[in-house]
Amino acid sequence: MNAPVRDVSAGRNAVILPIEGMSCASCVGRVEKALKAVPGVESASVNLATERAEVTAEAPIAYGALVAAVEDAGYAVPSTRTELAIEGMTCASCVARVERALAAVPGVAAARVNLATERATIEGLFDTALLVKAIEDAGYDARVVAAGSPDAAAVARKEAETAGLKRDLTVAALLSAPIVVLEMGSHLVPAIHELIMQTIGMQTNWYLQFVLTTLVLFVPGRRFYTKGLPALTRFAPDMSSLVAVGTLAAYFYSLVATFASQILPPGTVNVYYEAAAVIVTLILLGRFLEARAKGRTSEAIKRLVGLQPRIAHVRRGDSIVDLDIGEVVAGDVVEVRPGERVPIDGDVLEGGSYIDESMITGEPIPVAKAAGSTVVGGTVNQKGALSVRATAIGDATVLAQIIRMVEEAQGSKLPIQALVDRVTMWFVPAVMAVAAATFVIWLIFGPDPALTFAVVNAVAVLIIACPCAMGLATPTSIMVGTGRGAEMGVLFRKGEALQLLKDARVVAIDKTGTVTEGRPVLTDLDVAEGFERGAVLARVAAVEAKSEHPIARAIVDAAAQEGLRLPEISRFESITGFGVTADAGGVRVEIGADRYMRSLGLDVAPFAATASRLADEGKSPLYAAIDGKLAAIIAVADPIKATSPDAITALHGLGLKVAMITGDNARTASAIARQLGIDEVVAEVPPEGKVEAVRRLKQAYGRLAFVGDGINDAPALAEADVGLAVGTGTDVAIEAADVVLMSGSIKGVADAFALSKATIGNIRQNLFWAFAYNVVLIPVAAGVLYPAFGILLSPVLAAGAMALSSVFVLGNALRLRRFRPRLVPGTHDAANRRGRDATGASAALERSAA
Numbered sequence: 001m002n003a004p005v006r007d008v009s010a011g012r013n014a015v016i017l018p019i020e021g022m023s024c025a026s027c028v029g030r031v032e033k034a035l036k037a038v039p040g041v042e043s044a045s046v047n048l049a050t051e052r053a054e055v056t057a058e059a060p061i062a063y064g065a066l067v068a069a070v071e072d073a074g075y076a077v078p079s080t081r082t083e084l085a086i087e088g089m090t091c092a093s094c095v096a097r098v099e100r101a102l103a104a105v106p107g108v109a110a111a112r113v114n115l116a117t118e119r120a121t122i123e124g125l126f127d128t129a130l131l132v133k134a135i136e137d138a139g140y141d142a143r144v145v146a147a148g149s150p151d152a153a154a155v156a157r158k159e160a161e162t163a164g165l166k167r168d169l170t171v172a173a174l175l176s177a178p179i180v181v182l183e184m185g186s187h188l189v190p191a192i193h194e195l196i197m198q199t200i201g202m203q204t205n206w207y208l209q210f211v212l213t214t215l216v217l218f219v220p221g222r223r224f225y226t227k228g229l230p231a232l233t234r235f236a237p238d239m240s241s242l243v244a245v246g247t248l249a250a251y252f253y254s255l256v257a258t259f260a261s262q263i264l265p266p267g268t269v270n271v272y273y274e275a276a277a278v279i280v281t282l283i284l285l286g287r288f289l290e291a292r293a294k295g296r297t298s299e300a301i302k303r304l305v306g307l308q309p310r311i312a313h314v315r316r317g318d319s320i321v322d323l324d325i326g327e328v329v330a331g332d333v334v335e336v337r338p339g340e341r342v343p344i345d346g347d348v349l350e351g352g353s354y355i356d357e358s359m360i361t362g363e364p365i366p367v368a369k370a371a372g373s374t375v376v377g378g379t380v381n382q383k384g385a386l387s388v389r390a391t392a393i394g395d396a397t398v399l400a401q402i403i404r405m406v407e408e409a410q411g412s413k414l415p416i417q418a419l420v421d422r423v424t425m426w427f428v429p430a431v432m433a434v435a436a437a438t439f440v441i442w443l444i445f446g447p448d449p450a451l452t453f454a455v456v457n458a459v460a461v462l463i464i465a466c467p468c469a470m471g472l473a474t475p476t477s478i479m480v481g482t483g484r485g486a487e488m489g490v491l492f493r494k495g496e497a498l499q500l501l502k503d504a505r506v507v508a509i510d511k512t513g514t515v516t517e518g519r520p521v522l523t524d525l526d527v528a529e530g531f532e533r534g535a536v537l538a539r540v541a542a543v544e545a546k547s548e549h550p551i552a553r554a555i556v557d558a559a560a561q562e563g564l565r566l567p568e569i570s571r572f573e574s575i576t577g578f579g580v581t582a583d584a585g586g587v588r589v590e591i592g593a594d595r596y597m598r599s600l601g602l603d604v605a606p607f608a609a610t611a612s613r614l615a616d617e618g619k620s621p622l623y624a625a626i627d628g629k630l631a632a633i634i635a636v637a638d639p640i641k642a643t644s645p646d647a648i649t650a651l652h653g654l655g656l657k658v659a660m661i662t663g664d665n666a667r668t669a670s671a672i673a674r675q676l677g678i679d680e681v682v683a684e685v686p687p688e689g690k691v692e693a694v695r696r697l698k699q700a701y702g703r704l705a706f707v708g709d710g711i712n713d714a715p716a717l718a719e720a721d722v723g724l725a726v727g728t729g730t731d732v733a734i735e736a737a738d739v740v741l742m743s744g745s746i747k748g749v750a751d752a753f754a755l756s757k758a759t760i761g762n763i764r765q766n767l768f769w770a771f772a773y774n775v776v777l778i779p780v781a782a783g784v785l786y787p788a789f790g791i792l793l794s795p796v797l798a799a800g801a802m803a804l805s806s807v808f809v810l811g812n813a814l815r816l817r818r819f820r821p822r823l824v825p826g827t828h829d830a831a832n833r834r835g836r837d838a839t840g841a842s843a844a845l846e847r848s849a850a
Contacts, residue, residue: 015106017053017066017125019046021075034073038065063107063124079109082128084120086113087157088140088227091239092471096425101138105130112413116475119145121408139231158291165288168220172281175216176274179209183274206258209273217251221280237428239467243283245432246462250276250795253455268449272456272795279463279799286803290468293476293810304403304486307378312343315387328393336386341378345392348373353384360398360489360742402491405740409482409492414499416763417474423771431465431778438782453783456795460781464798465774468806473766476813481759484819489727489742490752497738501722501756506701507651507749508682508694510708510716511662511669514726514746515676516638518709520550522558523619524635526610531631534564539584540591540624540634542566547580551622551636579622590625597623597630607633618671640672643745648676650750650821654757657701661685661693661716690716707741707749724749754821762816766809773805 019031028046035044035055046053055066067077086098095113102111102122108131109124120142122131128144135142182205186193196205218225224247228240254271261269312328313320313335320335325343328334333349336342342355354366357379366382369375375388378399394400435458442454482492492498512518527533541559544552546569559566567585574580578599579592590596594604594611602625604611610633614621619635651658659680662669669683682693690708694716698704706713706720717723717737725737726744741748781798785791 015055015063015066017055017070017077019051019053019070019075020078022046022048022051024048027075030073031070031075034069035066038069041066064109067109077125079124080126082122082126082131083145084122084131084135084142085145086118086120086135086140086142089113089115089118090227091115091428091467092420093236093238093425093428093467094140095471096421097138097236097238098135098140099421100425101134102131105134114413114475115471116479117407139227139234139236162288162291165284165291168223169281169284169288172216172220172277172284175212175220176277176281179212179216179274179277182209183271203258206254206271206273209271210255210258213251213254213273213277216277216280217247220284221247224280224283237432239428242428242431242462242465243279245435246459246795247276247279249455249462250279250459265449265451268451270449270452272459275456275459275795278796282796282799282803283463286806289803289807290472290810293807293814304378304399304406307341308399309341309343309378313337326394328390330390330393332390334388334390336375336381336388338381338383338385340381342375342381342386342388344377344388344390345397346375346388346390348375348386349389350387351385353386354382356380356382360402402486402742405491405493406482406486409478409495409498414474414478414496414763416499416760416767420470420474420767423470427467427470427774428465431461434778434782435459435461442783453792457781457783457792459795460793460798461778463795464777464781464793464802466770466802466805469770469773469809470767472806472809472813473770474763476810477759477763477766477816480813480816481755481762481819484816485752485755488748488751488755488821490748490755491727491740491742492738492752493740494738497722498756498759500703501705501739501753502760504656504703504705504722504753506657506659506697506704507753508659508661508697508704508706508716508720509678509746509749510690510706510713511660511664511672512638513709514707515644515660515672516640518638520554520636520638522554522634523637523639524610524614524621525558525632526607527632528606528630530629531626533632534562536624536626536632537562538564538566539587539589539626540632542569542584543572543580543582543589543591545569546572546582547574554636555634587627591622591634594621594623597625600625600628602630604630604633606630615667616671617675618668640675641745643747645676647745647747647750648678650747651753652677654750654753656753659697661690661706663687688715691719694719705749705753707746724752751821755819758819759816762813766812769812770805770809773801777801 022028022031025048028048031046031053032044035041035046035053038055040057040059041055042057044053044055053070070077089095089098092115095115098113098120099111102108102113102120105126107124107126108122111120111122113120120135132142132144181192182196186196186205196202200208224240224243228238228242228244231238231241232245250272254273254276257264257269257271308325310325311322312325312332314323314328315333315335328344332344334344334346336353338353348369348371350371352368352370355369355375356366357376360376360379369384369386374391375386376399377392377397392398395404438461439454439458442457443450446453478495478498481498482495485492509515525533525537527536537555537559541556541564544555545566546552570583572580572582575592575596578596579590581588581590583589590600597604602623604623607621607623607630611621614633614635617637619637622634622636623630624632624634648658657679658677659682660669660673660678661682663685664683666681666683669681672678673681680697682697685693690713694704694706698721703721705722705724706716707724707726708714708717709726713725717725722739723737724739724741726746726748727740727742739752741752777793777798780791781793783792
């Protein structure tokens with residue numbers, strides 16, 4: 001598509017914008033007028049046929065101002081989204097620098113860079129080539145990748161990078177070991193010092209150290225100089241710049257002491273080869289451990305990608321052929337053999353088996369599948385064989401969408417990251433300024449030899465500073481937390497939901513299909529003395545089979561599940577406002593409410609106790625008369641999901657208030673609320689009233705999370721601070737939500753809250769460590785403890801501390817991989833004993849309203 005470009009030859013900036021919503025020449029005039037009113041715009045030409053506007057100006061035009069002008073005129077400018085893989089970033093300063101470079105590209109509306117994933121997500125209308133050039137000009141490499149897709153090239157590059165770090169670390173360690181023995185050994189062990197003096201002498205010792213250190217710095221350590229020094233020339237220093245300046249300072253000082261000692265003041269002729277060499281070795285060790293740990297942060301995505309089968313057994317005529325998964329098309333019939341993973345999403349045509357869907361839902365119990373069932377690609381078939389018609393392949397499968405959602409969440413930035421970004425923008429320049437000040441202060445005010453003290457402490461300041469830890473603190477926790485959520489069946493579509501969910505004070509839950517199963521079933525059938533339950537159910541079901549009412553369907557389904565044979569029906573009649581009647585197997589059957597029974601002259605008093613219990617449970621009873629005698633009391637309800645009681649208890653255990661919003665009648669809703677311990681009920685709410693109910697609850701309690709599953713829940717999901725959609729619900733609801741619960745159970749709500757709290761807690765621990773480390777140790781490295789305690793920090797110890805700081809942050813983030821939600825055991829034994837089938841709507845109108 002066309003994008004903002006600069007006409008260099010003409011010395012003008014030309015921006016081409018696509019415009020949506022224009023329908024006539026008047027629209028063209030209106031858009032042109034709006035664009036020309038933007039300060040700096042020389043001309044604006046709008047083409048109705050191509051739906052594009054060309055805007056020119058002598059100076060660069062603010063893209064946002066053009067978009068705002070078009071939108072204020074009543075039209076829209078569609079934006080694009082591009083993802084770039086970036087190579088060469090090492091710390092938070094790199095992230096800030098790349099974001100600043102991208103934001104300066106004409107047409108970029110927003111740019112987010114993630115150090116952990118090494119990707120940038122850019123939104124707006126732009127020339128992608130300009131994005132890549134801007135990143136390269138900033139000193140990094142970039143290439144376009146498919147948004148939300150696994151990047152095989154990046155995986156291969158990271159593996160090669162880790163292998164290279166391991167090789168360089170090994171070489172550096174082998175070369176540094178003799179230096180440590182020659183220099184530190186002679187200081188710490190008198191016998192080694194005497195041996196050196198009696199054999200090669202001190203000067204030759206320094207020559208050997210010079211050769212070995214030169215090899216360490218410019219063979220395995222050259223990565224710091226090829227990146228860090230050019231960054232200095234661009235006035236954009238990064239982590240590598242700190243290492244380069246620090247080690248080169250120690251190296252060149254030692255070089256002067258070795259080959260031109262006469263130019264140094266008396267008492268300052270010392271070498272620090274071992275500091276330079278060991279610093280490089282320790283930082284390579286830190287980078288190697290960091291690379292391995294960063295690889296583990298994305299293991300959830302790797303496991304998900306690994307679940308995608310590469311081969312499918314496809315019917316072709318009368319034979320079965322093995323095809324690459326990319327060659328399968330929608331409509332193909334795929335054979336799934338015992339023990340194999342399902343290669344595509346589809347509908348079962350033949351066969352029966354159990355499918356392990358834990359990788360999608362987080363639920364460990366295999367699900368029965370037969371003809372008519374749906375299956376999801378990546379799930380594991382158990383012992384049966386299935387024939388499946390493909391309905392979704394490739395990027396359209398549920399697994400591919402899960403991978404895409406998780407990667408998008410992992411690439412997002414939380415509000416808590418804003419402070420880090422502001423600090424890290426100036427962190428490295430500030431550290432270099434502190435190092436320079438340290439050198440000057442020690443040189444002027446330090447004890448003899450002042451130059452030695454000045455060099456050593458300035459190097460320690462440069463080496464101990466660690467913007468890496470600050471840059472990794474947030475994204476690594478997000479990556480591991482969202483990946484762990486995906487394994488549990490909790491998908492964070494937006495990373496921001498991690499932080500917002502933690503701050504929620506109230507959870508509002510839709511009833512039908514969320515708390516309850518969303519379909520009526522027969523829950524109660526008590527028969528009068530002299531009647532047999534199976535015979536009564538068969539006759540009642542036979543009559544109700546003539547009706548399409550949801551209550552009727554539930555009774556018929558119950559009879560079918562019990563394998564009952566239904567008698568022949570004749571003389572069927574529906575009596576408006578009362579019930580239905582028919583002859584079933586030659587016997588008259590009448591079914592309806594208590595008023596219908598009374599109109600027939602039948603007394604319902606024998607079932608008074610049962611009717612009272614049903615009323616307490618929010619159920620509306622029906623009665624059946626057979627051959628003129630009261631035969632049974634019947635209740636059909638939308639049963640509570642088996643997982644709902646413990647889920648509500650777990651939410652209370654997390655300190656949350658729980659409200660239920662439903663279109664059902666108040667009595668039924670209150671009954672369910674009593675059984676589940678729900679704090680507040682908003683009942684008899686029409687679909688359009690759910691948004692207003694959400695607003696009222698937000699005003700009353702504060703930040704709110706809403707859980708729903710239907711099309712009518714989409715506005716409320718969008719209105720809530722955080723929307724959670726039950727994954728078995730509609731696509732519309734899922735698209736409007738911030739979090740998707742793949743299991744279809746609200747148990748996932750408590751899991752999501754617990755994971756949110758754990759992840760944000762982990763981020764805060766990382767940020768505290770990263771900031772505290774730098775705030776405390778940089779002054780120590782500068783020598784603030786020396787006047788009072790005589791304590792100085794060796795550059796070698798500084799390098800070790802710096803290397804460990806990033807590893808600590810990554811290790812802390814990786815603890816989230818072992819996260820287990822601590823669900824509070826339910827206290828709903830009574831409900832459990834009743835089969836947890838207590839109640840919901842008693843009529844189809846009530847159910848549809850919910």
